[in-house]
Amino acid sequence: MNLQRYVSEILEDLKINGLDAVKKYSQKFDNYQDEIFLREEEWNVESEIPQSDKNAIKQIIKRLQDYHSKQKTEDLMYKNEYGSIYGLIKVPIDRIGVYVPGGKPLPSSLLMVAVPAQIAGVKDIIITSSPKEGKVNPYIIYIAKELGISEIYKVGGIQAIAAMTYGIGMKKVDKIFGPGNQYVNEAKRQVFGDVGIDSLAGPSEVCVIADETADKDYVLNDLLSQLEHGAESKAFLVTTSKQIYDYCQKEGIDRYFCKDIFECADKANEIAPEHLEILTKEPELILSLIRNAGAVYLGEYTPVPAADYFLGVNHVLPTGKAARFSSVLNLNDFVKYMTVAKVTKEEFLKERYLGIRMAEIEGMLQHKKSMEVRK
Known part of the structure; x- marks a missing residue:
């Protein structure tokens, strides 16, 4: 069976059967079938992290914050000669999911996504990571605590992408970030549209x-x-x-x-x-x-x-x-841009002939009437 069909069939099963299917595939691929939400007692990992590593992580976070904070830009708003207002404003994405590989843990990937997301103003950040012997890597948990992230789910692979996309065992996210293997990549490709994705990363x-x-x-x-x-x-x-x-x-x-x-x-x-x-x-x-x-x-x-x-x-x-x-991940990946316009009567009545003619060219008569009816 080819990769595309294999992933498609698993995604469909997950979409239909929800948490039962998530647990089925977690058992199959990660030998794990317990609750996916990280329990309160599982957050206590400080004793597993050497103090020198804690200090290093704090310093790396600070360096990432310093660099990415310089990427902040102001909204674009201006008035033209008619007094009309035009602009382009940024709105942070509400909720993102960060996929952190658990087989070969990559805590640096979590840092690279979560820090700029927070600077960009993302409200909710969740983490999914496949458990190893039933546990999420302690460095991933420690970094999440340092960044004030309170949701971690013990799920990886295709089932993690489906859970974040369709809201299985969690509230669905608006965009998924993070690297994965060919199955994760293909799953991200197939769910794109139901959810945003960062990119389809290949070999380094x-x-x-x-x-x-x-x-x-x-x-x-x-x-x-x-x-x-x-x-x-x-x-x-x-x-x-x-x-x-x-x-x-x-x-x-x-x-x-x-x-x-x-x-x-x-x-x-x-x-x-x-x-x-x-x-x-x-x-x-x-x-x-x-x-x-x-x-x-x-x-x-x-x-x-x-x-x-x-x-x-x-x-x-x-x-x-x-x-x-394509570009390096930056603050723009965590925001959406919305056009804003407030047009004065003077400009609209003087310039609407442009829109009326374009509506005629395209045969959109109600568009034309919408502009003509205003006095």
Whole structure:
């Protein structure tokens, strides 16, 4: 059975049979069939987290807050020469769900979504994460407590996406965020429309542009670090240095030798990587040539892992060449924009001929009458 049909059939079962189906699939995939809502006593995880880790998490939260708070913008409202008011205003999404993988826990993913969501003004944030031996990872719970999130559900996989979308065992959400495996991705694709989704994330990618000034060990280890995500992860080297090209001849690394830095930039734009590191003499100059990348990291002290974990920039990025048309997760992902207009009688009566003629062109006679009837 193909993936699309397999996921579709499970989603349909979940939609029809609700919580019973959620528990059935949780038992099948996670060996768990108890209540999905995290009970009060399960929140007591402080003793499982070393103090040094608690301090690190607090500092990372602060760095994320500092960076993302700079993204706040004012609503656009203005008056024209007629005294009419036009504008574009932001409204935060009411309720979001954050899917945090539980098989290989990724607490950093929770931080990257929840912190900007709160800054954007999202009222309700819930977390779903598959239990391991009946328990949610304590770091996920600790981070939720630090951020004041009070809803965690012990459910993962397709059943978590269905529960958030259709409101099974929980109040439904308006938009789902967070990475997952191919089944989770396909489930998100299929429920889109009933609920919003962030993106359909694929395997992780890194591209490194390096010239002869780059440290070959920095380059190699940065490339290899991305391959640590899994067998499908991708690492690209684009370089003008024969020495670095030869040094990085390792399994899993795709290498491109270029005659100059302009050719390197062209190749990077063609790859459109999730992460792009620029390790050259003057990386800022090359930045002006880059059009397609989820994130760009300049200089030898800005490796991708640092950005993934502690710099404060967001690591939720477009993959699979989606950087050609998609952006890094930012505050705009947690708000909706509404047009506002209040038109004066003077402007309407003087300019309505434009709308009347367009209604005639389209054959929309009641639209025309709506404008003509006003005096």
